[in-house]
Amino acid sequence: MAEIARDAPERMTAADGTPLKAALARAQGRARRRAFLLVAPLLVFVLASFVIPIGQMLHRSVHNPVFSANMPATTAWFGANPVGTEPDEAAFAALAADLAAAAEARTIGAVGTRVNYEMQGTRSLFTSAGRKADDLEAPFRAAMLDLDRRWGEPELWNTMRNVSSPYTANFYLAAADRFRDLDGGISRVAPERQVYLTLFQRTFLLSALITAICLLLGFPIAHLLATLPLRYSNLLMILVLLPFWTSLLVRTTAWMAILQGQGVLNNALVALGVIGDDGRIALMYNQAGTVIAMTHILLPFMVLPLYSVMRNINPSYVRAARSLGASSWTAFRRVYVPQTLPGVGAGALLCFILAVGYYITPALVGGASGQLISNLIAFHMQNSLNWSLAAALATLLLAAVLLLYWVYDRLVGVDNMKLG
Numbered sequence: 001m002a003e004i005a006r007d008a009p010e011r012m013t014a015a016d017g018t019p020l021k022a023a024l025a026r027a028q029g030r031a032r033r034r035a036f037l038l039v040a041p042l043l044v045f046v047l048a049s050f051v052i053p054i055g056q057m058l059h060r061s062v063h064n065p066v067f068s069a070n071m072p073a074t075t076a077w078f079g080a081n082p083v084g085t086e087p088d089e090a091a092f093a094a095l096a097a098d099l100a101a102a103a104e105a106r107t108i109g110a111v112g113t114r115v116n117y118e119m120q121g122t123r124s125l126f127t128s129a130g131r132k133a134d135d136l137e138a139p140f141r142a143a144m145l146d147l148d149r150r151w152g153e154p155e156l157w158n159t160m161r162n163v164s165s166p167y168t169a170n171f172y173l174a175a176a177d178r179f180r181d182l183d184g185g186i187s188r189v190a191p192e193r194q195v196y197l198t199l200f201q202r203t204f205l206l207s208a209l210i211t212a213i214c215l216l217l218g219f220p221i222a223h224l225l226a227t228l229p230l231r232y233s234n235l236l237m238i239l240v241l242l243p244f245w246t247s248l249l250v251r252t253t254a255w256m257a258i259l260q261g262q263g264v265l266n267n268a269l270v271a272l273g274v275i276g277d278d279g280r281i282a283l284m285y286n287q288a289g290t291v292i293a294m295t296h297i298l299l300p301f302m303v304l305p306l307y308s309v310m311r312n313i314n315p316s317y318v319r320a321a322r323s324l325g326a327s328s329w330t331a332f333r334r335v336y337v338p339q340t341l342p343g344v345g346a347g348a349l350l351c352f353i354l355a356v357g358y359y360i361t362p363a364l365v366g367g368a369s370g371q372l373i374s375n376l377i378a379f380h381m382q383n384s385l386n387w388s389l390a391a392a393l394a395t396l397l398l399a400a401v402l403l404l405y406w407v408y409d410r411l412v413g414v415d416n417m418k419l420g
Helices: 002-011 020-060 066-070 072-080 089-104 108-118 123-135 140-147 154-163 170-175 196-227 230-245 248-259 264-271 287-310 316-323 328-356 360-370 373-382 387-411
Strands: 178-180 186-188
Touching: 020 387, 066 072, 066 089, 066 108, 072 089, 072 154, 089 108, 089 123, 089 140, 108 123, 108 154, 108 170, 123 140, 170 178, 170 387, 196 230, 196 287, 196 328, 196 373, 196 387, 230 287, 248 264, 248 287, 248 360, 287 328, 287 360, 316 328, 328 387, 360 373, 373 387
Parallel strands: none
Antiparallel strands: 178 186
């Protein structure tokens, strides 16, 4: 009987005479293809706008072939001689030939810029030598040293060796305020030249402060939204959503008009006699301006996740705690607040991630002390054109955000996140 039961599906057929098992498999295949075609546009969009750009950024952070592509003879000499080898006449001959070829191809500026990323003040050295390279004659070592004594410095040759490889981790070292010394070891830059770690620290501290302020302001607002009568809560919700209807640039420039020394806030304080005309508060082009403006911009991103959780909390829980003898504060702290933690975690994570990547607001109101790491990434992309360093900084920022996301998942759990 068991054998007959196993053979039954094989003997059953569909309406067209096809075995039922084959017909079911064909129908499931069509359903899978139909589902894939439905999500294919979204998949293409995610690949084109997210996965591929991030992959290019990761590749750019370790790949810079400018020197190796335009200085092939010098790169070949570095490959044939180990680290620590003193440059001989063949090395200077290769360097002179490469300088002449790069000057003729008009890429000598790019070569000098690439070396200048690692050793400041060398771009003019390369461009100047490129203009005179055609006139150089053997012995090339003496000729190059006659052009500029710096061509004999071991530090310069060590830097050229470091940049001769198209793939390098030196941009990550620079992003961490480190560099490779003459022995090939990793050393820290002088304290007065440490920029990136300071900016990373400032970015995370200000982002955490902004997130904490948003939580302190957003929690009572979300609580009011969840508990007020509908006609009042709708009006309050409109006020919360109103910033979304205004351009980010307009909101930022409005804060500039409010916070500047001759702005609305200072003029009002002077008119009220709170401060004197010579005691106006500096709220622009510093960290205070960045915190105030970004808190206003990010506050709705804290309120909405909190509200989405609070509106589903049954008020009978708090009433039950009160009926059992708990005070209002104890019932709020022990019963109500724990139920809001998914919204707190989601809002805090959302505000923090948005804050660490903000660019426009710190650039306009932050000044030198209020700018974040995103502003320096933009500087390297638009002004210094050191795209590899910008990619390395962005990759470190992305890694920090992913680490934060992992910690949140371990402590709270992504499944408990409530965004709406």
